Amino acid sequence: MTIMNSIPCMIMRGGTSRGPFLRMRDLPDSQAAKAEILLNLMGSGHALQIDGIGGGDPLTSKVAIVERSSHPEADVDYLFAQVDVLNRRVDFNPNCGNMLSAVGPYAIETGLVEPQEETTVVRVHNLNTQRLIECRVPTPGRQVSYEGDTTISGVPGRAAGIQLSFLDIIGTKTGALLPTGQATDTIDGIEVTCLDAATPVMMVNAADLGLSGRESPSELDAHPAMLERLELIRRQAGRRMGLGDVSQSVLPKPVLVSAPSNDTSTLCTRYFVPHRCHKAIAVTGAIAVATAVSVPGTVANRIAVEAGKLAANGQLSQVRLEHPSGLIELDVEHRNGNPVDIARVSLIRTARKIMSGTIFYSLPSAPSQDMLTSKAS
Known part of the structure; x- marks a missing residue:
């Protein structure tokens, strides 16, 4: 009944x-x-x-x-x-x-x-x-x-x-921007950044998985060996971030990062939710990546520096991220020039x-x- x-x-x-x-x-x-x-x-x-x-x-x-x-x-x-x-x-x-x-x-x-x-x-x-x-x-x-x-x-x-301004974004689930205490960790032979800003994410250089980072969501979803490895890395990252067993949770979210395709963008991203590639990028995921760009030593920071998007010890207040459907632009406000102290991150949605x-x-x-x-x- x-x-x-x-x-x-x-x-x-x-x-x-x-x-x-x-x-x-x-x-x-x-x-x-x-x-x-x-x-x-x-x-x-x-x-x-x-x-x-x-x-x-x-x-x-x-x-x-x-x-x-x-x-x-x-x-x-x-x-x-x-x-x-x-x-x-x-x-x-x-x-x-x-x-x-x-x-x-x-x-x-x-x-x-x-x-x-x-x-x-x-x-x-x-x-x-x-x-x-x-x-x-x-x-x-x-x-x-x-x-x-x-x-x-x-x-x-x-x-x-509609302007959204996210306040006090650091450590939303783990209490720390870098919950493992360092900008990168090595998991299964892959360099990973575990970061918590608006949402916990684990960032990987797409090239380290044998990818260009510009594959379509359908191409990535049809790559079972890569997805299985990414999930194993995600579960280990979750434990290292203090989130415990994340096999039944969508956090942390995996993000593949690569150099941008043009001079006006900062990075190219592929965001997972977490077992399928997002057709665009989540707002909270974009905030996490935009924050990571200015944090020395993170995967996102290293790629941005190598691509000439900022100086080695610089900060970026305007970040443009490429994703499968186009671009997302974010304004990052740092307090007192401190790359790990974020006052707010703002963006426009509809x-x-x-x-x-x-x-x-x-x-x-x-x-x-x-x-x-x-x-x-």
């Missing part, structure tokens, strides 16, 4: 991701019960997520949960959930900066934040990382505007630009409201807890 349930829902595109936006008050307090609802409304356990609204891809199997915040410096709380497509598993560990692009508009649309003239600043407290982000949302006439002339790689057309209404999902009358593998936030 199954029971049909329903909750209010707004489906939004945030950056290069898409998914349902829900109110925290409409979901159960228990993380296991919350995960079960998300799995069912997304249709997980089937490659097409045919019985739900997921798009059969990690970029469209994401959920944003938003509520008024009790944090003294925030307007709303934002809990991100990565819902596995094929497996009955929800990961509440990572943040998603692309979905975050739509949190400000959603908060205004649902009355959680009062719109101001021209621009409304929405202060977001991310519950996954316990960090703050400022979202500057265009609100001419005190209405959210989705129309504009801003383009971002990986999304067709133009839309209104968002769009797709639908607003009621979403229906089914739950078994006695849900099995064995079906759930959720990570604590």
Whole structure:
């Protein structure tokens, strides 16, 4: 016997991701019960997520949960959930900066934040990382505007630009920028940078895996030997970063780094989520790489120096990263010229409201807890 349930829902595109936006008050307090609802409304356990609204891809199997915040410096709380497509598993560990692009508009649309003239600043407290982000949302006439002339790689057309400024990004999960205590580690004969800025990542020079770094996501996904080795390195990196057994977690995220293809870019990247190559790059992953560029000795720093993008002991405040769909530009603000002390990292994203209404999902009358593998936030 199954029971049909329903909750209010707004489906939004945030950056290069898409998914349902829900109110925290409409979901159960228990993380296991919350995960079960998300799995069912997304249709997980089937490659097409045919019985739900997921798009059969990690970029469209994401959920944003938003509520008024009790944090003294925030307007709303934002809990991100990565819902596995094929497996009955929800990961509440990572943040998603692309979905975050739509949190400000959603908060205004649902009355959680009062719109101001021209621009409304929405202060977001991310519950996954316990960090703050400022979202500057265009609100001419005190209405959210989705129309504009801003383009971002990986999304067709133009839309209104939303500025995201990530504050206090260092050590979101590990408490340190370089959680292993050094700029590079050698794992399975490969030089790796383990870094935690906005999200934990492990960076590898693509050439060290016999790659150019400019392969398409489909080419990389069709390279099982490389993917298997990358996963073994990722699991060892997770242990060295103090994250424990990461075999059931999406963190740390692997990033392949290589020299840029032109004079205007800083680096070329291929980002994994973590077992498939991202068709663009995650915002938090881009922040981590942009931060690493100025940290002496990291894989990203060495490649950037060799490519003539900065002096050996220099810092870069504007970073342009190539990814499979184009480019992403970030502004990195260092405190007092210190490469490992980051005040904020800012970038421009876009968002769009797709639908607003009621979403229906089914739950078994006695849900099995064995079906759930959720990570604590």
